[in-house]
Every structure is written in structure tokens, then in C-alpha cells.
Amino acid sequence: MSKTIIAGPCSVESQAQLREVTLALKAMPEVSTIRAGVWKPRTRPGAFEGLGEPALGWMRDLSAELGVHYCCEVARPEHVELCLQYGIDTLWLGARTTTNPFMVDELCQALRGSSAHLLVKNPVCPDVRLWIGALERLHKAGIGHLTAVHRGFSMYNNHGYRNAPLWEVAMELRREHPELPILCDPSHMGGSADLIAPLARAAHQLDYDGLMVEVHPHPADALTDAPQQITPQTLAAVIADWATAPHPSSATNAAQALEPLRRKIDDIDHELVSLLSQRMAVSKRIASVKRDAHLPVYQQARWADVVNDRLHQATALGLDADFTKDLLEKIHAESVRVQLED
Numbered sequence: 001m002s003k004t005i006i007a008g009p010c011s012v013e014s015q016a017q018l019r020e021v022t023l024a025l026k027a028m029p030e031v032s033t034i035r036a037g038v039w040k041p042r043t044r045p046g047a048f049e050g051l052g053e054p055a056l057g058w059m060r061d062l063s064a065e066l067g068v069h070y071c072c073e074v075a076r077p078e079h080v081e082l083c084l085q086y087g088i089d090t091l092w093l094g095a096r097t098t099t100n101p102f103m104v105d106e107l108c109q110a111l112r113g114s115s116a117h118l119l120v121k122n123p124v125c126p127d128v129r130l131w132i133g134a135l136e137r138l139h140k141a142g143i144g145h146l147t148a149v150h151r152g153f154s155m156y157n158n159h160g161y162r163n164a165p166l167w168e169v170a171m172e173l174r175r176e177h178p179e180l181p182i183l184c185d186p187s188h189m190g191g192s193a194d195l196i197a198p199l200a201r202a203a204h205q206l207d208y209d210g211l212m213v214e215v216h217p218h219p220a221d222a223l224t225d226a227p228q229q230i231t232p233q234t235l236a237a238v239i240a241d242w243a244t245a246p247h248p249s250s251a252t253n254a255a256q257a258l259e260p261l262r263r264k265i266d267d268i269d270h271e272l273v274s275l276l277s278q279r280m281a282v283s284k285r286i287a288s289v290k291r292d293a294h295l296p297v298y299q300q301a302r303w304a305d306v307v308n309d310r311l312h313q314a315t316a317l318g319l320d321a322d323f324t325k326d327l328l329e330k331i332h333a334e335s336v337r338v339q340l341e342d
Contacts, residue, residue, distance in 0.1 A: 003242065004147075004183060004210030006071065006119075007235055008035035010225040011048065012055035020217045022062050024232035030239050033069045033090055035212060039079060040224055048223040056086040063087065071119065075103065077110035084114060092119035092212075095151060095188075098134045099123040108141035117145035119212070121185065126153040126164075128172045135180070148173060149212055150203075151185035159322065162191020162228065165199070167206060187214035187228045196230055197238050204242050213238070279331070280338050287339035297339045303332065 007025055012018050018036065025031045036059060040050035059070045071090035074080050075097045083091055091111075097103050098121055111118070118138055123130040135146055150170040152163025170182055184203035186196045200211055216222045216229040230238070290297060307328055314324035 006033045006212040007215045011037040011040045060086045080110035090117045121149040147181045152189035181209040183210045185212045283335040287342035
């Protein structure tokens, strides 16, 4: 299977734990790199925050003994310096770090001139420009080996996930940078061991380049992210599922059947765009009437009626209510913008 699999514990908790999980993952030829968190500042203080430099020494020794390759999260220049000092040259930037251009700049200075491979997780918020910005800063600093990691986004409503997938954000990154490898992190996306396999399957169908999964020899005893870590045995099942799942690019014999359907989709999309343009033209006329009558642009009762009516229609037509509501809110936001600027 020509996919990248990175797996390992959320955090290194002891020398024995690291050795146990390393031996288990070394036995899986599909796993190219073992992830291991060393610095784990938690959202709230007082929890386990990682072992720091001593854990790097264990990783260096196991790497020499067993011939394995580790990667580690970095958030400060001193993290970079220590990792490189201990021979760990595959590093990742977490979601909070990617969000902060100042932190990324500092890391760029520490990385400049190194041959490190950087994995860049998406920012906490669903802003593809922040994600691209971090990648561009690293590229300009001379980092030639870059990989994006899609781990989901923090939203008001995550729809049952720890971080909402919002696959379309990663697809936009791929559209702008088709040369960039993208891995899926189903652990942080799902927040639950039960969601790892279905999310990994979805990533496979979207043609991701691999997975980055949290694996612990005894997940129930993990000091960090216990609910979302899986055992090495479960990882083996996830990898087997990936290896046997139909690949989206393998269905070349479906091309003839797909072509007329895709043309129909194109026709419908063109009609949708035309209708949206017509709707915004009407919004401008509404803005003029409201302005002359000294009425506010946003009228809550009217908007509530619109949403209820459209959701009722959508349900009757078999459309997903959450999808319809999100779409209506985007259209309404643009309508409000048009009316305010008219």
C-alpha cells in the first residue's frame, strides 16, 4: 500500500510505554514513522504536560536500537533545537501553533538551514488562508519537505466530532497546492476510538495521502487523549480496511457512465449560480425599499419564517436539514452584505 501511515501515542508517558508501543508499531511495515508527543501543554493547567527532554533521549536510543523513525510536535524554537540535537528531524506543528504567524516565524528561524520534514496541522479555525500561510512561511525558510495534516476544525457545533471534518477546507488547500501531500488525522477529528475507522475510510475515498493516528498500548490508561487512542491491533485493522477499500482513481471503467452525470451536475450548478445572482439582484431592490422606508436590513421574524419554510421544503425533498440550514445562512449573510453595501 503506497500510503503514509504515522502512528504512535499522544504523549510519551514512560520509557516502558514508549518501548512497548514502538515494538508493536515496528512490526507493521505500513507504519513509516512513530509519532510521540513530548511537550503537551493542555488547555487547562494541572494535567500531564509531557516529559520533555528525557523522552527525546529514549526516542534517540530506541531509534538506534530498533531502526525506527520518530516524529515530535514542536511549538517553540527550543523544541526544534532539542529535537534536532537528538536526531529527530520529522516534526509537526499543532493546530494552535499553525494559527499564530508569530510562532510560525520563530520556528522558521530555528529550522532555517535544516533538512527537517515538517508536518503542518490545520489551524483551529476553518481558515484555509492561515493554513496556507504557515506552509508558505516554512517553504520560504527553506524547508523543502512539507506535508499538510487535516485534523478537523473547532466549531460551535461539531456535529458529534471533536473537531468538525469540514473536508471542503482541505479540498480547497489541495486545489491551490495539488503538489502538497495531505494526511488525515482521524484521532483529533473524531475524538473517539469508534470514529477512527469510518473517518479513515472517508479520507481514503477523498484520496488522501495517508493517516496520522494516535496509538497507545493501553488506551484506557493514557494520560492524555485516552478516548481517541486505539491499540496497535485496532490500527492493524484500520490499515487492512484501507488496503482493501476501492481506490477512487481505480474506477476508470466508470468513466463513460460518469461523464453524462457530470455534465448534468455542471448544468445544475450553472443554473444555481444564475439563480443566486438573481436573488442578490432582488436583495439590492429590497435594500432600496427598506432604505426609503427607514426599515432595518435584518428583520428577525421574516428570517425565521424563511428558514422554517425552506427547512420544511428541504425535509420533504429528502435534503439534510443541517446542510440546508448552513446553506441558507451563507446565502442570507451574503444578502445582508449586499443590502448594507447598496
